[in-house]
Amino acid sequence: MAEIKNYTMNFGPQHPAAHGVLRLVLEMDGEVIQRADPHIGLLHRATEKLAENRTYLQSVPYMDRLDYVSMMVNEHAFVMTIEKMMNIKVPIRAQYIRVLFDEITRILNHLLWLGAHALDVGAMTVFLYAFREREDLFDCYEAVSGARMHAAYYRPGGVYRDLPDLMPQYQAANNKSKKEMDRLNNNRQGSLLDFIEDFSNRFPTYVDEYETLLTDNRIWKQRTVGIGVVTPERAIALGMTGPMLRGSGVEWDLRRKQPYEVYDKMKFNIPVGKEGDCYDRYLVRMEEMRESNKIIKQCISWLRDNPGPVISKDHKVAPPRRQEMKEDMEAMIHHFKLFTEGFHIPEGEAYCAVEHPKGEFGTYIISDGANKPYRLKIRAPGFPHLAALNEMTQGHMLSDLVAIIGTQDIVFGEIDR
C-alpha cells in the first residue's frame, strides 16, 4: 500500500490573500496546515542601503514607501531619530500636527486592514465601505502635502508647512450636476481642520456601520473566535507589538509607555484583548480607531487656538522661508547648503520608535559625522509577526490561514524593506 504523505502547496506570491507578495510553502495534511514556511524578499528594495547614499532629507520619502498604508508614521520614526541625534527642538504646534496625522494615519491603516481582513474572510462590502472613508483621509494628506499617499510631510525639525486655511474643493466637471457638486464640497468650505473635524464627527457612525456587518455576525465569529490564539507570554517572546500584542491582553503602547511628541497630554484608552485570537485583535483594532478619533478631536481643538511656527527656526536643518531668501544672503546660503549637501549628524547612534498602527516601528541610525547615515536599520513590526505565522497557523485549516494573515495586518513594504 502506498504511503500516505503530506503534500506541499505553494501559496502565493500571486494569491488574492497574499497581501502583496507573500509566498508561503505550506505542508498540508488534507486541508489542515502542518507547517507554514513564509518566503520573503520579493519586494526587497534595499531601503536601508539606499539611505546610506543619500542625505538624511532625501531618505524621508523612502520611509513613506516602507509600510505604504501608514506613510506618515514611518516618516515620524525616522525624523524623530534625526532630531534625537541632533537635539533639535520641534515647535509644539508641529508636535500636535504630527500627532494629528499619526492618528489619521492609524485610522487609514486600520481601515485598510479591516477591509482586507474582511475580504479575506469573504465579506466584501466592508472593504468598499472602508475605502469610502479612506478617500476623505487621503484628501487630508493631499491638502497638507500635495500627495495622497507618499506625503514626505514630516521633516527633521517639524513638518513641511502649516495646515492650509482652505480645504481644496472638487472642481466642476460636466458629468456632475450643481447639486452633486454642492454635496461633494459641502464639508470643504472651511479650513482643513474644519474638514477633519467634520470627518471625526461622522467617523464613529461609520465604525458602527462596520461593526453591524461583522461584530455580532455569527459567521464572522465562527471564522475568527479561537483562530490563531497567541498567549501573552508567547506574544512577548515572539516580539509582537501593537495590536497583535494588545490582542493577547498585554497592555503595551509606546504612546503611553514612552510618550513622544504630545501624547502625554492626550486622553485616550488602550484597548486590550483577552483571548489573543483573531476576534480579539479585530475588536482591539476597531476600538483603536475610535480612540484615534478621540485624539484627533483633542488635537483639532488645540490646533485651532494655538497658531505658531511648525518647523524649527534652526536653518541648519530646516530650510528658511522663501521670503527670507529674497532678502537675506545667509538664508540663501542655508537653503543652498541644505538642499545640496544636506545637514551633518554628529558621530553617534540612536534608536527611536513610534507606536505604528502595526506595532513598534523604529529606526536605528549610526552616524559617522557625515551628511548621510553610516548605517540605517529599520525595525518593522510586521517582520516578527510574519515570523510567528507558522506557530499561529499550526493545526488550523487553509481558510484560517487566510484569516490569520489578515489579522496580522501584513504589509510587504515594511517586511521586505
Place this chain on the structure above:
Amino acid sequence: MQPILQEYFPAFADTIWVLMKIVAIVIPLMISVAYLTYFERKVIGYMQGRLGPNRVGYFGLLQPIADALKLLFKEIIVPTKSSKALFYLAPVLTIAPAFAAWAVIPFNAELVLADINAGLLYVLAMTSIAVYGVIIAGWASNSKYAFLGSMRSAAQIVSYEIAMGFTLVGVLMCANSLNLGDIVAGQSGGILQWYVWPLFPLFIIYFISAVAETNRAPFDVAEGESEIVAGFHVEYSGMAFAVFFLAEYANMILVSVLAALMFLGGWLSPTALIPDGIHWLLIKTAALLFFFLWFRATFPRYRYDQIMRLGWKIFIPITLVWIIFIGAMMQTSYNGMFH
C-alpha cells in the same frame, strides 16, 4: 404551428416541435442568466456605495454581452499534464444538467416541456449530476487549488443534497404528488394555501441549502476567492470558464424557480382578486434571486468544516423532526392545514 409542421414534415413533426419548445426555454434562460450577472453587479454595487457597470450601453445594459464576447475570443488554455478529455468534458457536465432540469419546470398550468409524474425526482437527479462536473474539473486540471476546491464542493453538495431532499419530502407529503404542476395546483386558493406556511422551517432550510447547493456566498468555499483563488475552475479560461459561470447562474435561477413553485404557489396569484399568470412565477423567482445577491453582499464566507456541521448537525435533524411533525399532524383533525 403544430398542424403546419404535421402537414409539411409528417415524419419529424413531433421532434421539431419539441426542439422548438426547447429553444423557447433555453434562449430566454440564457438571456436571464446574462442579465442576472448584470443585476448582481448592479445590486451589489449599489449596496456597496458604487455604481456597478455603466459604461457599455445605456446603464451598462450591454455589459453581459460584452463580457460574453470577450470570453468567446479568449483562448482556452489547457494546463500541462492535465487530463485533456476530462478537462473539456467537465464544463459540459456542469451546464448540461443545469439546463436539462428545466424540462420539467412548469411555467403555468399548460406551459411545460415534459409533464412527467416524477418531475421532482428528475430535478433532484439532474442537480446531483452537476457535482460530477465540478469534481472532474478539479481532478482534470492537475492543480492543487482546483483539487481542493473540487473536494470541498463534492462534500458540500452531497451533504446539502440530503437536507434539500428532506425538505422536498415535506412538500411531497402535502401535495401527494411528484409532479410539479400538481404541487402548484395543490396550493391554489390564495396566499394562505401556499406550502410556505405549514412548511416554513423547511422553506428556510430549502433556501439556505439551495444557496449552498449552488456554491454561492456565504457557502462559496468551492470557489473560495481568497483561499483557493477560484477553486475548481482556477485553470479554466475563455469560454470554458464562462460555461461554469453560466451553469452557476442557471442553477441559481433553477433553485429559485423551484422554491417559488413548491413553497410560494408558482404562477398562482396571492389573492383571487388578481388573475394568475406566468408573471407571478417570474416575480417570485426574481425576489428569491435578490436574496442570493443580498447574501453575497452581506456575509463572510463559512469555513469548509463549519458548512458541513451546519448541514449535518442542524439542517438534517430539523427537517427530519418537521417531517415527522407533519406526518403526525396529518393524522389529526388539523390535517386540512397540510393540503
